[in-house]
Amino acid sequence: MSRFASVLLSATSGMLCLGAAFGAPSVGAPDFAPNPSVGWIAAGAQFLPPSSGPGPVRFDPGRPRANNNDLRERGAQPTFPVGDLSNPILQPWAREQMRKHNADVVAGKSVYSRQASCWPIGVPGFLLYPVQPVYFVQAPKEVLMIWQADHQVRHIYLDVRHSANPKVSDYGESVGHYEGDTLVVDTIGVNPRTFIDSSRTPHTEILHVIERFRMIDGGKTLEVNVHVEDPGAFTTPWNAMQRYRRSEPGVAEATEALNAVSSTGDAGPMLESSCAENPNALFGAVDAYPIPQAEKPYF
Secondary structure, three states: OOEOOOOEEEEOOEEEEOOOOOOOOOOOOOOOOOOOOOEEEEOOOOOEOOOOOOOOOOEOOOOOOOOHHHHHHHOOOOOOOOEOOOOOOEOHHHHHHHHHHHHHHHOOOOOOOOHHHOOOOOOOHHHHOOOOOEEEEEOOOEEEEEEOOOOEEEEEEEOOOOOOOOOOEOOOEEEEEEEOOEEEEEEEOEOOOOOOOOOOOOOOOOOEEEEEEEEEHHHOEEEEEEEEEOOOOEOOOEEEEEEEEEEEOOOEOOOOOOEOOEOOOOOOOOEOOOOOOOOOOOOOOOOOOOOOOOOOOOO
């Protein structure tokens, strides 16, 4: 992979420079990208529970998850996530759908995620994108969140209302505003083919997600508090949290070398990356997603 001299976004057949054209956020708003090298790496592949009250579906404690870093560090065989079906937030149909998924995993079948085939993971699942950093571009009317691995992009439109009839899409329609040191993002219209998390917790077309982004620990950590409502899939609204660690040359360097199972590499700026253009054999995966193809250009 080659490095961009400045932060770049691979946009279909062209390259869109994300630099001085956007400028800094408004005065008083948090600056998640004080320079083009600042990225944020998700702290974990599952949501953290709230301090109290209903929380997210997490991995089944009886079946501990091993990831690629566990393989690299101690030789553990990576496993697919198994969701904890005892969580009372699940509506009966959602629990049954997850039970079938869990049974495939336990039976030793390959059950890859949408993300493994280059499809958007959805919202709030975007917060669980692993290993590689997310970069922010903060403009007066819009915030972009760009995941480096295959340049998945979320668009957050500032200080506007939701559309009367938003078009359903994999990342839905996100509108946001600043409240002091916090970016508040409200998302609806998320495609029900996506999932809440890497355990394939389902949702319906009435999913409503509110995320609150703020920096803590002197700007070394990005904390995201998540509120989820979907009476079609859940028995109650619930809350969760995700944290990101800062990645920046000379300030917050990555601790892992670039290797076959962990692609963090050294700290920023954004790497040029591809996904759908690469060969992708999913080893007989159950319900494998085809590589996405565009029937018409997006520009």
